[in-house]
Amino acid sequence: MWDVMILLGAPGAGKGTTAAGLVEERPDWKHVSTGNMLREALQSGTQVGLEAKQYMEKGELVPDAVVMKIVAEHLRVGPKDAVYLFDGFPRTDEQAVLLDQFLSESGEGRVSRVFLLEVAKEVLVERMSGRIVCRDCGAVYHLTNMPPKQEGVCDSCGGELYQRADDNRETVLNRFEVYEKQTASLISYYRERDVLVPVDGLSKAVAVKAILDAVAGPVGES
Ligand code: ADP
Ligand code: ZN
Numbered sequence: 068m069w070d071v072m073i074l075l076g077a078p079g080a081g082k083g084t085t086a087a088g089l090v091e092e093r094p095d096w097k098h099v100s101t102g103n104m105l106r107e108a109l110q111s112g113t114q115v116g117l118e119a120k121q122y123m124e125k126g127e128l129v130p131d132a133v134v135m136k137i138v139a140e141h142l143r144v145g146p147k148d149a150v151y152l153f154d155g156f157p158r159t160d161e162q163a164v165l166l167d168q169f170l171s172e173s174g175e176g177r178v179s180r181v182f183l184l185e186v187a188k189e190v191l192v193e194r195m196s197g198r199i200v201c202r203d204c205g206a207v208y209h210l211t212n213m214p215p216k217q218e219g220v221c222d223s224c225g226g227e228l229y230q231r232a233d234d235n236r237e238t239v240l241n242r243f244e245v246y247e248k249q250t251a252s253l254i255s256y257y258r259e260r261d262v263l264v265p266v267d268g269l270s271k272a273v274a275v276k277a278i279l280d281a282v283a284g285p286v287g288e289s
Contacts, residue, residue: 069142069176071166072282073153075253076184078242079191079198081268082154083207085184088275089152097149101156103205104137105129106231126233126241128158128249135165147175159249163256181257182278184268188243195239201226 074082086098105123108116115137119129138156145151157163170176186194197210203226208215215222233242257263266277 070150071178073181075181077191077246079195080184080186084271085274086152086154088271097151099151100154101134126238131161139169160252181262183265186268195234198234199228199230202229
């Protein structure tokens, strides 16, 4: 059975960084980032990539059906008895419903926990303006808070680091707006289903530990 866990939080909350930290501790967990998958599709010029481009450039959401399709495909070809750590998906109520439908119709999985990374807005803006990303493995760094050992080079794979096209001031502000309008309501969606776990997202180490502790304990907010 697919055991789906979700990382939820504003842009810059540290979903990718936390996911990477978790996978270091639990190498058998599968990190699924729809942002990375879409950027890869865009780079290799696939049909999905072409369709997604216009939305991503503006910081808007790619249509629900397109994203659900790539996620479903990813689950279908992956191992069934694994933990899948979703980062950046679902992003709308509709995506959450589509995911639940897909999991129950296939009878192969369920959403077991949803971790809400909580970070103050000033911190979010600061993080995103200095964020740099590895072109090859997707690792995330920060120009001042978390610089790589060698400028422009990824510590883990040696790949080239770059600033994402949508990490500019205007697009960042739009992405926050999109989050407030379309994603924040997911918090109540999952709270109602008793799987929501709020986590302090200020430090990666603290967030990773809180999540591992929660996974070891009973489900539900306390
Ligand atoms: P961040 O969480 O920092 O905003 P992501 O890498 O998760 O960045 O996403 C970058 C862009 O990719 C989004 O602004 C959006 O255009 C697109 N995207 C990623 N995931 C989804 C999704 N689940 N639904 C719709 N669009 C998505
Ligand atoms: Zn890398």
